[in-house]
Amino acid sequence: MSETEYDPDVTIDARGSTCPGPLMDLIGKVKEADPGTVIELQTSDSGSKGDVPEWLDEAGHDLLEVVEQDDYWSMYVETN
Amino acid sequence: MTETIAIVGGGTGGTVLANRLADELKPELESGDVEVILVSDGEDHVYKPTFLYVPFGKKTVDDAKRPLADLVDRRIDIRNDRVEAIDTDDKRLTLRDGRPLRYDYLTLGLGAQLVPDELDGLAEGGHHFYGPEGAQRLRDELADFTEGHLVLSVIGTPHMCPAAPVEFVLMADAWFRERGLREDVEITYTYPIQRAHAIQNIADWASAAFEERDINLETFFNADEVDPDEGVLHSMEGKELDYDLLVGIPPHHGSDLVVDAGLSEDGWVDVDKHTLEATEAEDVYALGDIADVPTSKAGSVAHYEAGVVADRLASHVRGETPTATYQGKTICFIEAGMDEATFVDFEYGTQPTVRKPSKPVHWAKLGYNESYWLTARGLL
Numbered sequence: 351m352s353e354t355e356y357d358p359d360v361t362i363d364a365r366g367s368t369c370p371g372p373l374m375d376l377i378g379k380v381k382e383a384d385p386g387t388v389i390e391l392q393t394s395d396s397g398s399k400g401d402v403p404e405w406l407d408e409a410g411h412d413l414l415e416v417v418e419q420d421d422y423w424s425m426y427v428e429t430n
Numbered sequence: 431m432t433e434t435i436a437i438v439g440g441g442t443g444g445t446v447l448a449n450r451l452a453d454e455l456k457p458e459l460e461s462g463d464v465e466v467i468l469v470s471d472g473e474d475h476v477y478k479p480t481f482l483y484v485p486f487g488k489k490t491v492d493d494a495k496r497p498l499a500d501l502v503d504r505r506i507d508i509r510n511d512r513v514e515a516i517d518t519d520d521k522r523l524t525l526r527d528g529r530p531l532r533y534d535y536l537t538l539g540l541g542a543q544l545v546p547d548e549l550d551g552l553a554e555g556g557h558h559f560y561g562p563e564g565a566q567r568l569r570d571e572l573a574d575f576t577e578g579h580l581v582l583s584v585i586g587t588p589h590m591c592p593a594a595p596v597e598f599v600l601m602a603d604a605w606f607r608e609r610g611l612r613e614d615v616e617i618t619y620t621y622p623i624q625r626a627h628a629i630q631n632i633a634d635w636a637s638a639a640f641e642e643r644d645i646n647l648e649t650f651f652n653a654d655e656v657d658p659d660e661g662v663l664h665s666m667e668g669k670e671l672d673y674d675l676l677v678g679i680p681p682h683h684g685s686d687l688v689v690d691a692g693l694s695e696d697g698w699v700d701v702d703k704h705t706l707e708a709t710e711a712e713d714v715y716a717l718g719d720i721a722d723v724p725t726s727k728a729g730s731v732a733h734y735e736a737g738v739v740a741d742r743l744a745s746h747v748r749g750e751t752p753t754a755t756y757q758g759k760t761i762c763f764i765e766a767g768m769d770e771a772t773f774v775d776f777e778y779g780t781q782p783t784v785r786k787p788s789k790p791v792h793w794a795k796l797g798y799n800e801s802y803w804l805t806a807r808g809l810l
Contacts, residue, residue: 366724367724368724369623369628370587370622370623370628371724373623374586374587374588374622374623377622377652377666378586380666381652381654381666401623401624404624404650405623405624405650408650408667409650409652409666409667409668410667410668
C-alpha cells in the first residue's frame with residue numbers, strides 16, 4: 351500500500367464501478383461538501399485518471415495527488 | 431411444508447419473474463410445495479418507455495398501463511400491498527398495517543424513485559417524461575411551445591432508460607421541424623460528464639447527430655439550482671443557461687427499505703453482478719433498476735435478469751445448485767427522430783455498435799412497444 355500525506359475527510363469507495371460511476375460519485379460528494387474538504391476517491395477504472403482531473407479543472411477544485419495502490423488508485427481532491 | 435417465494439414489485443422484473451416461475455415451477459405450484467407471492471403497490475403494471483411518446487402526442491398515459499392481474503399467471507398470488515420493512519435475518523416482510531409475510535426466498539424489484547425535490551427549483555421550474563403526471567404536463571406545455579429555448583438537462587446519474595434524453599431531443603428536433611417551428615426553437619442538451627452519454631460509442635453517435643441537427647451540447651454540466659422565476663439553470667461548474675422550457679431528468683434514488691434492511695448504504699441493492707444475489711443477506715435476489723449492476727437501468731435488463739433469477743430460484747427449490755448467470759445483456763432501441771431509430775446491444779465490459787438509424791428499426795421499436803405485453807406475460 352502506497353503512502354500519502356493527506357488525511358481525507360471523506361472516502362468514496364468506487365472500486366469495481368465503471369465510467370462514469372466513480373466521477374459521478376465524486377461529483378455527488380463534492381456537491382454536498384464544504385470548501386476545503388479533502389476527499390479520497392478510490393477507483394479501479396483507469397478512465398478516472400483522465401475524466402476526474404478534467405472535471406476538477408472545469409469545476410474549479412484541486413487534485414492533490416494520485417496514489418497507485420495494489421489494484422486501484424486513490425485520487426485525493428480538495429474542494430474550493 | 432410449502433416454500434414461499436416472495437417478489438416485491440410489479441414492474442417488468444417482478445412480473446416477468448412471476449410468470450417465468452409459474453412456468454418453471456408448475457408441478458411444485460400445483461402440488462402446493464411452493465407458493466409465489468407477488469406484492470405490488472397498486473393494481474396496474476406500468477410500461478414506462480411509453481412515456482417518451484406522450485409529450486409528442488403519439489401515446490397517452492393510459493397506454494402505459496394494464497391491470498397486473500391480466501398479465502400474471504393465475505397460479506401466482508398477487509397482493510396489492512406495500513412493504514414497509516424487510517427483515518432478512520428472520521426472513522420476514524412487514525406489510526401495510528404491520529402485517530407480516532414470511533418468505534423462504536425473496537426477490538426485490540422495487541424500481542427507482544424520482545426525487546425532483548433534491549434539486550432546488552426543479553419541481554417548480556422543470557418538466558420530465560419519466561412518469562405519467564410529468565409526461566402529461568410536458569405534453570400540454572409542448573403543445574403551446576412555439577418559440578424559445580428548450581433545454582434538456584440530465585441532472586444526475588444513474589437514471590432510468592439512459593438513452594431516453596438523447597431520444598427526446600432528437601424527437602423534439604424532428605417534431606418542431608414537422609410543425610415548421612424549428613427556426614424559432616433553440617434546443618440544448620446537457621450532460622454531467624465530458625461527453626453526451628456515459629457509453630462512449632453512443633456519445634460519439636449522439637454528438638454527431640446533435641451537430642447535424644443544430645442541437646447545442648453542453649458537457650460537464652451538473653445542474654445545481656433552477657431559478658424558475660428568471661428561467662435560469664445554474665451548474666456546479668459555474669455555467670448558466672437561460673431557458674423557456676426546461677426538461678430536467680430528475681435525480682433518481684433507490685429505496686430506504688433497502689438501506690434500512692442493510693442491503694446497501696445507498697439504496698440500490700448490492701448484488702453479485704452475475705448471480706444477482708444480494709451480497710449482504712442470504713436467499714435474497716434483486717433485479718431491475720433497484721439492483722446495483724454495471725449496466726443500464728433499462729427494461730431489457732430487468733427482463734433478462736428475471737429469466738436468470740427464475741432459473742436460479744427454480745434450482746434452489748429443487749435442491750439443485752443454481753448455474754444460471756446474468757452476463758449484462760442489455761438491448762436498447764434508440765429513436766433518432768420521429769420516423770427513424772437505431773438499436774444497441776451489449777454485455778458487461780463491451781461497447782455497443784450504434785447502427786445507422788432506419789425506418790424499419792423505428793417500426794420495430796413501435797412494434798415491440800405493443801408486443802411488450804407478451805414480454806410481461808413471460809412469453810417473449
